[in-house]
Amino acid sequence: MDTGPVAKEDVAGPVAVQADRDAADLADRLLAGLRAADPGLVLVFGAAGEGLAKLGGDLQAALPPECVICGCSSAGEIGPCGYSSGSVVAIGFPRSSFRAEAIMLRNLATLPVSDWMAMLRRMHRNFGPDAARSQFGLLLVDGVAGQEDALVSTIEAALPAVPVLGGSAGDALDFRQTTLLVDGEVTSNAAVFLLVETDLAVSEVTFAHFSPTETRAVVTAAIPDKRRIVELNAEPAAEEYARIIGLAMQDLTPTEFARHPLLLRMGRRHHVRAISELTEDGGLSLMSSIDTGTVLTLGRSDDMTQGFAEALEALPRPPLMVLGFDCILRRLALERAGLMDTMSEMFTRYRVAGFNTYGEQHSGMHVNQTFVGVAFMPPFPEGEAHNAA
Structure with a gap:
């Protein structure tokens, strides 16, 4: 990803909040932290089915109508304190620094590629990207439909200039049904695609052990x-x-x-x-x-922790937050090796938030057992060039 040379004082990054999935006042707990970010985009990970539908409705009713709210079920969550389960993580992207639009790509089973490509191109055209800001795509996709490979190839063909990354929605370790949320609708056998624009510096982070x-x-x-x-x-x-x-x-x-x-x-x-x-x-x-x-x-x-730290330390400046899509199989391997707490501490140190996936998408590919993320950093000063990985 390339970042534009935008200077800005006192930049606010995304805000991650977390609450117990079964809490009666789940939405209120999340909103207590989200409102402070004045978000233009909220991503929600961990809730499923009717619970995801209700949470989406509650958040939409309490946030400005122009705020885009998307999310999916997960195989585990990454919150402010690292790995967790049975929770909901919500990430608010301040509208002062972010602009986003989302669409649903339906009917994964039948692969309506032509329709998807037309929708994606129309979306990009209507979005009207600002050349002075960084733009990227986020993909949340049904993790049991089995169509990620064809989907990411379609998106890359339709929007070759837009770097896209994301994760496959999870279902704990049941591999039966995952759910996705966009525009107040919850469904399966579909994907959510978001175009995001920001004046922050961005850099893709990938790591496979x-x-x-x-x-x-x-x-x-x-x-x-x-x-x-x-x-x-x-x-x-x-x-x-x-x-x-x-x-x-x-x-x-x-x-x-x-x-x-x-x-x-x-x-x-x-x-x-x-x-x-x-x-x-x-x-x-x-x-x-x-x-x-x-x-x-x-x-x-190989080493699952040192290599990850090196990947984050290689960033040109400390991240305000890293949106992370982390394969559930990596988490299982860390658990068996007794390194869950070590990795959680690293997630906290580098401000990683996201969810455990059934697969990851980046560089036009669907992969597994990989950490894929996007780091948000303060803008680079005017004239300072930077080419993100």
Whole structure:
């Protein structure tokens, strides 16, 4: 992302607030912190179904009508004190520094690509971007519909000049149904796309804690539309996966999937094709697309905390806040390693807020087991150039 050279005194960044999901006065608790930000955009993570619908309505009734309110269910939350569960995190973006517009991209199952592209282009044209401000897109998408790969490719084709990042809505670890909110409507089988413009400096932050090993496996049978591997190396997929990681079938759990990811090489980089669960017929359900003939590499977990700190320290200046989309499999791996508190402390130190996802989107790709975020920083002084990663 590129940032414009805008100077501004006493810049206010986004504000993150959090409350128990089951609190009777949930909206009031969140509003107590949001009102101080005078938000033009509010993102809500953690509530689901009718609870998300009610919360959206309560917030809209109490905030200015022009405030854009969007959100989704999650597999966990990242709040002011780091990782949490059973809560709702709301992030208010001050309208003094942010402008946003949101649309719903419906019917993921049927992939109405032409309609989506027309909507996106019309939205961008009507939004009227200010060339002196930074612009980016945010994507919240149903995490069990299985269409993220096609969706992000469509958005990149429609809006090639707009950097887009986001996360797939979660459902704890149930993988059954996720929900999304925009314009007071809650639905599934859809995505929410936001265009956001700001006079703050912005920089994308991505971090994945894995590296490839020498072990490779060929997908010899797959069901692409279900993201399912049926066979690896001409053997039942789950059995062969268990063999190459050195475990018994009965010991395969989401935590072990996180520790032993399958990687797909694209260009010079490897990206995780994360496993969500075993299928009844001995296959592997993935959280990203897969095809027969794909060569996968077994990955190994690297340092999950030091590398993350280095990525944040590499920012050109300390962030006012980092909006984060963090894969649930990363959180499970951290939990097993006893590093949850360490990572939560880092999230607090660098002012990270967001949610645990079923997948992440950036650079025109859908990935897994990755942290994807956007850091908001004070504007750079007039004449100081900066090219964000």
